Amino acid sequence: MAGNEKKPPLLEVIDLHTSFTTDKGEVQAVNGVNFVLEEGKTLGIVGESGSGKSVTAYSIMQILEGNGHITAGKILFQGEDITKYTAKQMNIFRGQKCAMIFQDPMTSLNPVYTVGDQIMEAIRIHSDKSKQEAREAAIEMLKLVGINDAERRMKQYPHEHSGGMRQRVMIAMALASEPWILIADEPTTALDVTIQAQILELMQDLQKKLNMAIIIVTHDLGVIAQMADEIVVMYGGRICERGTADDIFYRPAHEYTKGLLHSIPRVDNMKEKLVPIGGNPINLLNLPKGCAFCARCDEAMKICIEEVPPELRMPDGHLASCWMNVKNHNYVEVSEDNE
Amino acid sequence: MSENRSEYLVEVEDLKEYFPIRTGFAKTTMLKAVNGVSFKIRNGETLGLVGESGCGKTTVGRTLLRLYKPTGGRILFEGNEVNDKNMREYRKEMQMVFQDPYSSLDPRMTVEDIIGEPLDVHKLYTTKAERRDKVLNLMSLVGLNAEHATRYVHEFSGGQRQRIGIARALAVDPKFIVCDEPVSALDVSIQAQVINMFEEIQEKLGVAYLFIAHDLLIVHHISDRIAVMYLGRIVEMAEADELMSNPMHPYTESLLSAVPIPDPETARKSKRIILEGDVPSPLNVPSGCPFRTRCRYATEKCAGEVPPLTDRGGGHMVACFKK
Numbered sequence: 001m002a003g004n005e006k007k008p009p010l011l012e013v014i015d016l017h018t019s020f021t022t023d024k025g026e027v028q029a030v031n032g033v034n035f036v037l038e039e040g041k042t043l044g045i046v047g048e049s050g051s052g053k054s055v056t057a058y059s060i061m062q063i064l065e066g067n068g069h070i071t072a073g074k075i076l077f078q079g080e081d082i083t084k085y086t087a088k089q090m091n092i093f094r095g096q097k098c099a100m101i102f103q104d105p106m107t108s109l110n111p112v113y114t115v116g117d118q119i120m121e122a123i124r125i126h127s128d129k130s131k132q133e134a135r136e137a138a139i140e141m142l143k144l145v146g147i148n149d150a151e152r153r154m155k156q157y158p159h160e161h162s163g164g165m166r167q168r169v170m171i172a173m174a175l176a177s178e179p180w181i182l183i184a185d186e187p188t189t190a191l192d193v194t195i196q197a198q199i200l201e202l203m204q205d206l207q208k209k210l211n212m213a214i215i216i217v218t219h220d221l222g223v224i225a226q227m228a229d230e231i232v233v234m235y236g237g238r239i240c241e242r243g244t245a246d247d248i249f250y251r252p253a254h255e256y257t258k259g260l261l262h263s264i265p266r267v268d269n270m271k272e273k274l275v276p277i278g279g280n281p282i283n284l285l286n287l288p289k290g291c292a293f294c295a296r297c298d299e300a301m302k303i304c305i306e307e308v309p310p311e312l313r314m315p316d317g318h319l320a321s322c323w324m325n326v327k328n329h330n331y332v333e334v335s336e337d338n339e
Numbered sequence: 340m341s342e343n344r345s346e347y348l349v350e351v352e353d354l355k356e357y358f359p360i361r362t363g364f365a366k367t368t369m370l371k372a373v374n375g376v377s378f379k380i381r382n383g384e385t386l387g388l389v390g391e392s393g394c395g396k397t398t399v400g401r402t403l404l405r406l407y408k409p410t411g412g413r414i415l416f417e418g419n420e421v422n423d424k425n426m427r428e429y430r431k432e433m434q435m436v437f438q439d440p441y442s443s444l445d446p447r448m449t450v451e452d453i454i455g456e457p458l459d460v461h462k463l464y465t466t467k468a469e470r471r472d473k474v475l476n477l478m479s480l481v482g483l484n485a486e487h488a489t490r491y492v493h494e495f496s497g498g499q500r501q502r503i504g505i506a507r508a509l510a511v512d513p514k515f516i517v518c519d520e521p522v523s524a525l526d527v528s529i530q531a532q533v534i535n536m537f538e539e540i541q542e543k544l545g546v547a548y549l550f551i552a553h554d555l556l557i558v559h560h561i562s563d564r565i566a567v568m569y570l571g572r573i574v575e576m577a578e579a580d581e582l583m584s585n586p587m588h589p590y591t592e593s594l595l596s597a598v599p600i601p602d603p604e605t606a607r608k609s610k611r612i613i614l615e616g617d618v619p620s621p622l623n624v625p626s627g628c629p630f631r632t633r634c635r636y637a638t639e640k641c642a643g644e645v646p647p648l649t650d651r652g653g654g655h656m657v658a659c660f661k662k
Contacts, residue, residue, distance in 0.1 A: 026573060048526035162617045190551065194614045197597035201613055222556070222599030227607040245603040263531035265560035267602050270580070273538075274560070275532030280496045296528075332603035 008079035010213055011037040011060070011098075011181060015337070016073035018052075018059045027284045029055040029068070031237035031292075034311075034337040037181065042207065042214040044228030044245075046221065046260075050281055052237040053217045057183050060092055060215075061100050097128045099174035103186035105166035109158040109260070116154030117171050126177035141172040144209075146202055164195035168202065175206065182207075183215045188223065200227060221264055225249060233257050236282040236292025243318025244271075253320035253330070256293045291323065299324055311335035345418030348547050349433075349515055350405070354587045355411035356395075356402045360622060372624050374397040374571035375412070377648070380660050382514070383541065385548040387562030387579065389555055389594075391618055395571040400517040403407075403549065404433050438520035440500030444492045450503055451488040454478065457510040477506040480543075481536060484565035484628040493600045498529035502536070509540065517549045522557065534561060555598045559583050564654075567591045569630035570621055573648060577655040589655045628659070636661050 006014040018030040030052040037043045047053040058064050060075055064081075074081045082093055094100075102108045111119060119138040123129060129137060135154070142150035145168040158166055167187060174182060184203065185324040188196035202224065206282040207214055216227050224231060224245070233241045233256065240254040252258045262275035279296035288294055301323060312331035325331045356373040373395045380386050389491075390396045402409050405426050414421045421429045434457075437443035440659065444453055454474045464470040473539040475485050492500055501521060508516050518537070518627055520529040534557065540546065552558050558565060566576040575588040585590045593612040600606055606608050614633050625632050631641040640660055648658040 008613065048528060094545070164617055192618075193555070193597045195617065196593060196599070197611055198613055200599070201611065220599065221527065221601035222606075225601045225603045227600045249603050260527060261507035261601075263528045264601055265556045267600055267605060270556075270559045270583070274531040274535055276535055278532070280498065281526060281529070 002116065009036045010075065010078060012074075012076040013056070013060070014074040014076065016056065016059060016075065017071045018055050018063070018064065018068060019071050020068045022067065024285055028287060029237055031060060031283060031287070032073070033232075033234070033237075033239055034243060035232050035239070037213050037215060037230075039180070039263045040207065040211045040212055041229045042067065042223040042227050044231045045215065045217045045234060046219065046224050047234035048219055048233060050236070050279060050284055051234040052186050053234050055220075055237075056234070057100070057185050057215060057217050058234060058247075061094055061183065062101075063094075072106045092126075095122070095179065097179055098183065099177070099179040100183040100185065101167070101170045101174050101187050103189050105163060105170050105190070108170060110168060111158055114155055114157055115161065115169050119154075119169070119176060122173045123176045137176065138172075141176050142169070144175070144206070145169075145172045146198075147172070155198040160320065162195075163191050164198060167191065167195075167199050171199075171202065171206070175210065175212075178210060179212065181213045181215065182218070185217045186219070187216070189218070189220070196223075203227070221260065233260070236287060237284065238292055238308075238333070239321065241320040241322075243314075243316075243320075247314075247316055247318035251314070251316055251318070253314050253318070253325055254293075254322040255297045255299050255324060256322075257320075291321075301327065310338045344631070345415065347415075348379070348382045348384075348417060349380040349549075350415040350441050351379070351399075351403065351412065352377050352415070353412040354399065354402060354409055354414065356398050356407055357410040362622070363546065368622055370384060371571050371624060372621060373402060374624075376568075376571075376573055377412075378469075378566055378573065378576065378632060380515070380549065383547055384542065384564070384570065385550050385562045387557050387558035387565040388549060388551045389553060390568035391553065393570075393618060393621055394568040396568050397519055398567070400519050400549060400551050404435055404517060406435075406644070408460040410651070431511045432513050433515045433517070434511065434513040435517045435519065436501070436504050436508050436521045439524055439611060440497055440504055441524075443504055444500060446492055449489055450478070450483070450495075453492070453503060453506070454510055456505045457507060461511050474506075477509055480509065480540065481506045482532075496529070497525050498532055501525065501533050505533075505536065505540070506660075509544070509546075512544075513546060515547045515549070516599070518550070519551045521550075522638050523552060523554065530557070537561065555583075556601075567594065570618065570624050572645075572658065573656075574630065574658045575656065576648070578653070581653070581655055585655075587651060587655065588630075588659050589661070590638055594628060 013035050013275045016030055016033040016219050020027045033056055045053045059070055070083055075083050120134040123137050124135045139150045147153050147168055188199050228245050231245055232239055235256050240256045259277040277296050290306050291304045291309050294300040304323050309323045311319050312325050313333045313335055318333050354373055354376045357369040357371050360370045361625045362368045388396045416429050451474050452607050453471055454477055483502055522533050550561055562579045565579050565582045566573045569590050575591045586595050593614045596612045627643050628641040628646050631637040646658045646660050648656045651657050
């Protein structure tokens with residue numbers, strides 16, 4: 001894609017396939033995902049349960065469950081394929097280059113160690129700071145994420161913190177070694193709206209201060225609209241559509257994205273009847289031959305059932321994989337990311 | 340039930356629900372989950388109840404159906420007080436749909452038996468065939484196929500399970516249903532299906548809803564009126580559009596500004612009022628106005644007494660000293 005003289009993007013995912021071996025057979029959770037993340041930008045991955053959005057994030061960090069594995073594709077960090085990394089190299093990548101925060105801040109903190117111990121541990125693994133230096137750095141981090149009274153908070157255990165505070169601690173820990181990328185998997189789903197607003201604001205603040213790129217994985221279209229520069233919409237392990245936030249919200253070109261946007265109350269007309277997507281969520285054990293969404297799509301044609309739609313470039317420049325655009329001649333070219 | 344009919348279907352007056360919590364050796368403190376809540380619901384109306392976790396919204400719903408015994412206050416149904424003695428007959432009029440469609444349905448029962456159980460309890464059929472007919476009718480009402488009747492719940496997705504839960508609530512032909520976060524466990528596309536179903540059922544059967552949820556956009560969409568709760572009290576209550584466009588209580592104001600709007604243009608323009616800190620523990624509620632510790636406008640008066648819920652015109656009720 002890029003010329004030889006051009007600097008490679010910060011993170012590039014090319015044709016990623018991830019599957020899980022289960023008793024009932026091989027589950028294709030991620031099925032050919034492509035996207036690019038630029039320095040200091042926010043990429044939002046949106047989808048429903050089973051869309052493969054979290055598995056994509058876990059694949060980048062290579063923290064899949066034991067039965068999960070990347071079966072094909074590349075993940076390039078500054079041009080280097082991290083799927084080829086050794087365990088040791090991967091440990092350096094995790095934490096120093098790329099850090100992750102999770103949905104539930106309670107289960108991701110160890111209840112029997114103080115918050116301070118846990119942040120200091122994260123700092124000392126990734127640097128050769130002494131205990132005293134690590135302590136100072138930890139206090140610094142807690143202040144950065146807006147925790148007042150950081151010295152006292154250091155000595156407290158996770159259960160003494162509220163949900164919002166624990167998520168701040170998780171962010172402090174993730175950012176302790178100044179990563180290039182922060183992956184946030186549903187970071188505010190477990191929090192109340194006013195606390196969610198605090199955490200999202202904090203993430204945006206820190207992004208500016210540290211010039212860090214963010215991948216935010218969520219099902220909440222409101223959170224995505226507020227945070228993301230670029231959006232990837234996923235369904236059944238595949239990308240339906242990717243482009244800027246405005247492309248996706250104002251010029252959706254995939255029937256699933258359109259359906260999703262009609263399923264939520266309209267901001268300008270709250271009382272208008274919702275138009276839901278019919279049917280039930282997809283069963284990953286039994287993926288259709290063609291477009292993953294075809295069983296629920298009102299516009300489905302014969303070709304949708306038989307063939308996976310190619311990724312097409314829309315007139316405004318964003319990419320969508322939907323046969324409707326071929327039928328309506330609503331595209332300028334076929335994307336280079338198709339095999 | 341006597342025929343003493345009131346203008347309102349359900350009236351709640353100064354409802355209180357306290358839970359004793361052990362806070363030390365031989366020491367209990369009262370957790371005031373609901374602390375003097377009053378509201379009224381008309382026939383066929385939807386009242387939305389919003390607030391953050393721990394504000395007492397779920398407890399209001401459960402106390403209303405006397406799943407908890409109220410510590411204080413009165414509940415009236417069609418003008419008659421509901422008490423321990425006549426509670427059973429009112430259970431037929433007031434039903435509940437729960438948040439979690441996984442744990443609120445018995446995994447060992449078939450769909451037919453789950454939906455038929457309320458009919459058994461209230462003896463609403465004479466023959467087996469009649470029971471089956473009623474169940475199948477309910478199933479088609481909520482969009483389930485007749486062939487689903489003999490299946491078990493584990494075979495269904497979250498959205499379908501919620502449909503089963505709603506059919507069970509509708510089995511006794513109630514006039515009022517408490518919906519406790521009925522869509523928050525569902526995916527966005529399925530949420531819309533279930534919300535539309537709630538609306539269609541209301542149009543067909545004229546039931547009234549108390550719709551408890553934390554998603555303000557959905558509550559705005561479905562509700563006629565909305566009540567906002569904070570630490571066991573209602574701080575503001577008004578017509579849905581009025582509350583959303585003209586919030587008067589500082590808490591409502593910041594709650595609305597915190598809602599992420601699914602529209603990038605609006606999101607870029609909107610200014611959020613970020614609240615400092617967390618909701619105080621309900622074991623240790625601040626004196627006076629419960630919101631004063633996080634309020635931008637708090638004065639000495641707010642610490643001294645609880646602001647009463649007063650009508651600011653057109654039924655827009657606000658509990659705040661600030662004019």
